[in-house]
Amino acid sequence: MRILGIESSCDETAIALVTGKGDWLKVENSTVLSQIQTHQQYGGVVPEVAAREHLAAIFPMLERELPFDGQGIDAIAVTSGPGLAPALRVGVEVAKALAWSWGAPLIPVCHMEGHVYASWLPRSKRLFPFFPQRVPKFPALSLIVSGGHTELVMMHDHGKFERIGETLDDAAGEAFDKVAKMLGLQYPGGPNIARLAVGGNKTAFDFPRGMIERDDFTFSFSGIKTSVLYTLRKNEDKLDDAKFKSDIAASFQEAVVDVLTQKSMRAIEQYKPKSFILAGGVAANIELRNRIIKEGERRVTRVFVPPFSYSVDNAAMIAAAGYFRARNPKNFIEPVDLVADSNMDIV
Ligand code: KG4
Ligand code: ZN
Secondary structure, three states, X not given: OEEEEEEOOOOEEEEEEEEEEOOEEEEEEEEEEEOHXXXXXXXXXXXXXXXXXXXXXXXHHHHHHOOOOOOOOOEEEXXXXXXXXXXXXXXXXXXXXXXXXXXXXXXXXXXXXXXXXXXXXXXXXXXXXXXOOOOOOOOEEEEEEOOOOEEEEEEEEOOEEEEEEEEOOOOHHHHHHHHHHHOOOOXXXXXXXXXXXXXXXOOOXXXXXXXXXXXXXXXXXXXXXXXXXXXXXXXXXXXXXXXXXXXXXXXXXXXXXXXXXXXXXXXXXHHOOOEEEEEOHHHHXXXXXXXXXXXXXXXXXXXXXXOXXXXXXXXXXXXXXXXXXHOOHXXXXXXXXXXXXXXXXXX
């Protein structure tokens, strides 16, 4: 079965062609166009600007990359939420129009579910020639960490999710973006903080590990953000000191990674999943990847961390989630019934 995936929930316009057989997937095409440079001048993503850029990008991209008559495409999977409403609407309306004109089944996909399914996408054979392809086993536990979400979710089967904890305030990626702004770094903050943290002393500042004492799976990242702000205010004379800034970045990153890892490990011990899946844009963070792999492999049989290109927003993960949903025709939706839902959630 061959699925066209479409993603436009934030500032990446993405399309992909993924074929599936049984539990195995092959990515035939995954194209992503980032709007980061446009939004950098505003310090964050402006929804209406994002929508305009998606609209300008998506048809030329489809025409360049795909059989535009829809030949050989068995279903269209599109991110229908959560995300920025005007941005989501572009992908959703394009998918509806294509489904209607090709007569192809249409599958709405939750963006967060897409992030989880990034772990079903095959790794590059060139980079991992000796790794057999493998896929997660159920029950699986997933830590979803993105710009808008931080949640721990049990996945009992394809499409069957149970949220066991989430953030009470900021998402982990949001905390990275806000602290980056305080340090004068450009949007998106995550990769820039990670870069600045290299060579910094991660024990220089003891930033709070929110909710770490609580033995449930709630997160909170607003306290650490405020603590970084006060530290910067107290040290105004050092704001041009590269070593000081790099120590702040390293200590902040360490605190966030500590909380995410410890809560995940506690959840593994309590729920005893067969696989652990790291998902979402923050999964591109090397410190987090390394810690989760190291600690997780001591506790569960398999830890899945998607390749970098499938950690951040892309459409291959949406097509992957769509493929598993397409195996049950109950998940198809008529084009007229599909609306973008900016507040949609995985459960
Ligand atoms: O999943 P994603 O691409 O978009 C959303 O669904 O939100 O995640 C974007 C988030 C941003 O907050 C960005 O700063 C963060 O992921 N991010 C990172 C890294 N790369 C992206 N955070 C920490 N370290 C990174 N290397
Ligand atoms: Zn995302």
